[in-house]
Amino acid sequence: MSAVIELKDVHKSFGQVEVLKGVSLAVERGEAIAVIGRSGSGKSTALRCVNRLETIQSGEINVCGHPVHDPKLDVRKLRLDVGIVFQSYNLFPHLTVEENIMLAPVTVKKLRKAEARALAAQALARVGLAEKAQSYPEQLSGGQQQRVAIARSLAMQPQVMLFDEVTSALDPELTGEVLRVMEDLAKGGMTMLVVTHEMGFARKVADRIVYMHQGRVWEVGDGSMLANPQTPELRAFMAHDL
Amino acid sequence: MKYKFDFGALAEYWPQFVDGALLTLEMTVLSTVSGLVVGTLVAIGRRSENKLLSRLCGAYVETVRNTPFLIQLFFIYFGLASAGLRLPVVVASVIAMVFNVAAYTAEIVRAGMDATPRGQLEAADSLGMSLPQIYWHIILRPALERVYPALTGQYILMMLSTSVTSQISAEELTGIANNIQSNTFRSFETFIVVAGIYLLLTLILKAGFWGLGLALFTRRRRLGTSL
Numbered sequence: 001m002s003a004v005i006e007l008k009d010v011h012k013s014f015g016q017v018e019v020l021k022g023v024s025l026a027v028e029r030g031e032a033i034a035v036i037g038r039s040g041s042g043k044s045t046a047l048r049c050v051n052r053l054e055t056i057q058s059g060e061i062n063v064c065g066h067p068v069h070d071p072k073l074d075v076r077k078l079r080l081d082v083g084i085v086f087q088s089y090n091l092f093p094h095l096t097v098e099e100n101i102m103l104a105p106v107t108v109k110k111l112r113k114a115e116a117r118a119l120a121a122q123a124l125a126r127v128g129l130a131e132k133a134q135s136y137p138e139q140l141s142g143g144q145q146q147r148v149a150i151a152r153s154l155a156m157q158p159q160v161m162l163f164d165e166v167t168s169a170l171d172p173e174l175t176g177e178v179l180r181v182m183e184d185l186a187k188g189g190m191t192m193l194v195v196t197h198e199m200g201f202a203r204k205v206a207d208r209i210v211y212m213h214q215g216r217v218w219e220v221g222d223g224s225m226l227a228n229p230q231t232p233e234l235r236a237f238m239a240h241d242l
Numbered sequence: 243m244k245y246k247f248d249f250g251a252l253a254e255y256w257p258q259f260v261d262g263a264l265l266t267l268e269m270t271v272l273s274t275v276s277g278l279v280v281g282t283l284v285a286i287g288r289r290s291e292n293k294l295l296s297r298l299c300g301a302y303v304e305t306v307r308n309t310p311f312l313i314q315l316f317f318i319y320f321g322l323a324s325a326g327l328r329l330p331v332v333v334a335s336v337i338a339m340v341f342n343v344a345a346y347t348a349e350i351v352r353a354g355m356d357a358t359p360r361g362q363l364e365a366a367d368s369l370g371m372s373l374p375q376i377y378w379h380i381i382l383r384p385a386l387e388r389v390y391p392a393l394t395g396q397y398i399l400m401m402l403s404t405s406v407t408s409q410i411s412a413e414e415l416t417g418i419a420n421n422i423q424s425n426t427f428r429s430f431e432t433f434i435v436v437a438g439i440y441l442l443l444t445l446i447l448k449a450g451f452w453g454l455g456l457a458l459f460t461r462r463r464r465l466g467t468s469l
């Protein structure tokens with residue numbers, strides 16, 4: 001079985017600072033991968049490279065058959081296959097929840113409004129917010145906004161979902177409701193790459209955990225890896241996890 | 243100072259006042275709509291990654307904002323006429339007004355567009371939307387909502403500066419007033435009446451913008467909060 005997401009020796013610099021120093025990683029279809037590591041280890045950057053929000057200097061990235069490293073890539077086609085959810089939700093404030101979700105299906109996939117509305121209802125039900133369709137983002141809690149953002153991505157029916165520290169701005173209760181939605185997704189067989197600081201989630205839900213340190217993949221393993229770190233760096237990192 | 247006001251002398255001219263006011267209003271509405279469209283396109287051009295386009299739009303904006311409207315009007319009416327293109331007075335006036343107000347519009351709208359949070363653009367981008375789609379659905383309406391007071395203020399100013407077009411004998415309100423006062427020698431009364439009419443037009447325009455704002459900014463209408 002070939003990988004849906006494959007990074008080979010990816011290098012990425014911002015000016016003089018090299019953020020990714022040869023990252024390689026393969027994600028199989030249906031796998032949920034948690035990427036952990038301290039701030040500045042390059043995990044968010046690696047994630048953003050996967051859907052070309054950042055361009056890389058060298059190496060190869062293949063996602064659902066799209067050569068992401070290729071400058072001539074049709075980026076919009078790539079993005080039909082890859083959904084992403086951000087730490088800061090990034091909902092469109094002037095649109096209702098339903099309009100937020102319907103926008104891309106209507107404008108990008110050219111669905112009829114009725115079809116898109118049905119799709120939005122379905123996605124909202126999946127994140128447990130069916131009754132909020134007519135609300136505006138500012139009327140929702142952070143956790144609800146983040147779940148809408150997940151629904152907005154899901155409505156495009158991507159093959160892969162990327163999560164960039166999606167609970168970092170939320171209190172523990174709201175974090176829980178968002179993580180439950182993600183756990184359901186993972187159980188439903190969605191291919192997921194999840195950058196997170198939630199060790200519990202990594203342990204419980206992820207098929208594999210990737211520990212990044214100083215721009216490199218430092219350690220890869222399953223949930224037990226967190227209890228038995230092989231490297232002193234991961235051991236030090238886990239020492240802060242209560 | 244002894245001056246006896248005699249507004250009665252103006253009574254027979256009221257149809258002309260009405261005509262002048264209507265022409266002023268028509269020129270204003272036409273220039274507002276066109277100015278908004280052209281100005282928005284210039285703002286987009288100025289934000290473009292294409293350096294040449296961006297600089298051209300910048301040069302246009304700076305030229306217009308740093309020269310007097312009267313000179314722009316003369317340039318379009320007399321300048322083009324001597325080059326062989328003789329435009330009707332009202333057409334030349336409206337073109338000059340659009341040319342002028344579009345530059346101010348561009349700067350105001352650009353400020354509103356620049357205030358779009360980057361995350362929203364990344365989200366739209368990640369959903370596969372194209373740049374024109376992002377401008378139309380994500381950037382434009384919130385941008386207009388943010389700068390709406392500044393923008394409508396600019397159009398009210400423009401309405402008032404239609405009076406300048408009387409210099410090329412456009413028969414808008416001020417032009418009419420000049421005719422009337424030279425016929426009646428009642429200049430004090432005439433300009434009091436005209437000032438009153440301008441005030442009234444301003445109120446009408448403001449009400450119009452208020453209604454348009456309600457129609458355009460659904461979220462604001464429903465929640466009453468600013469973006």
